[in-house]
Amino acid sequence: YPRAMQVFRSFGAQLLSVPWDATGPRAEVFERLLERHTPKLFYCQPSAHNPTGLAVAPETARRLLDAAARHQVPIVEDGFDGSLFYGAAPTLPLKAVDRGGVVIYIGTFSKILFPGLRLGWLVGPPPILERLQAAKQLADLHTSALIQAAVHRFCERKLLDRHATRVATEYARRRALLLTALRRRMPSEVTWTEPQGGFSLLVTLPSGVDAGALLPQAIERGVAFAPGAPFFVDGGGQRTLRLSFSSVAANRIDEGIRRLAETIKAARGRLRGRERVERGAVPVV
Ligand SMILES: Cc1ncc(COP(=O)(O)O)c(C=O)c1O
Structure with a gap:
């Protein structure tokens, strides 16, 4: 944290x-x-x-x-x-x-x-x-x-207990929707944790895709996340991002993940294009 x-x-x-x-x-x-x-x-x-x-x-x-x-x-x-x-x-x-x-x-x-x-x-x-x-x-x-x-x-007045039950029910619903959307929308090289508690999870991006560089591209498509790197004590985590489901309405989760998946696919596509160009390049000496 x-x-x-x-x-x-x-x-x-x-x-x-x-x-x-x-x-x-x-x-x-x-x-x-x-x-x-x-x-x-x-x-x-x-x-x-x-x-x-x-x-x-x-x-x-x-x-x-x-x-x-x-x-x-x-x-x-x-x-x-x-x-x-x-x-x-x-x-x-x-x-x-x-x-x-x-x-x-x-x-x-x-x-x-x-x-x-x-x-x-x-x-x-x-x-x-x-x-x-x-x-x-x-x-x-x-x-x-x-x-x-x-x-x-x-x-x-025992209102906290009542409130906690309501909150847990709603967050469980959002968590399930988020996990379903990730499974459905994300390319196969993307992985994520399945939260047992709290209201966030950590996504790992395909190799070569940097979460910090991805953020402005995601924001252009109207979706945001927290890059994971600041959560790592000794560097690393550049390929990770944190998704929180606490304040996103249930009916917006799937669309948000669709947009994020598109952003990731576009970044991965650009990366592959660059790799092809580099492989085909002839050194000029
Ligand atoms: C792991 C962790 N501990 C503590 C806090 C902060 O709690 P508080 O708002 O009571 O300072 C946060 C807030 O995000 C957190 O993520």
Whole structure:
């Protein structure tokens, strides 16, 4: 998540990445990193990784927790957004099975209600929470008491639960439409993740097609996306893009994907044309 990287870098942190596979951050890479470095913390999004929408499998969660406890490295668990999941219920948050007491859990109302709230919560060891409270006071005194009271009342009246069910139903519908449209419209060299939670997925483009260069061409056809590269810690990801289905009306998803697929096919066609010209070229010496 690019904002988290910006925050860590603004404090002078040097970031090391642990790549994901289908079961979560690769535990053996994490274990190796802990043996070679002494990181201040490990940040991850186990319930719904932004941008892939993938979740951490229980066995991977256990290995990450064991390694962090062994090396006494805190895990900052960005709980974004554990309440939005599709299919089987997600595995428990790392915090819920954190016997070593190494996890600091961050939750947010931004995704399940709306981003303008800027209201979240933390679960962690009291001495750390006290330090964070002091740091927050220095940063902005406190989050609006009015907003906090309003959301508290909303939760107390069980309206959040009702709302979460409605949101999850609607997002599940949009997710299904998006996956169907991708299967139907995309050329065969394009692949994508199938989100287990959250509301985005990561598309990988055919080799040679750069998502950043593709964006203006897509916008010309009236469709936009987030290039994937800023989500990668140590470069790479130029062939990837993030599609979000949170704010696109269900009846516009298929048309959006049709236009995106056309943009990709056109870029791939130009690339092949250039390759043919280059192959046929005679060097002038
Ligand atoms: C992974 C992740 N964590 C946290 C946030 C931000 O949450 P908040 O709006 O509560 O700051 C986002 C927002 O997009 C996100 O993608």
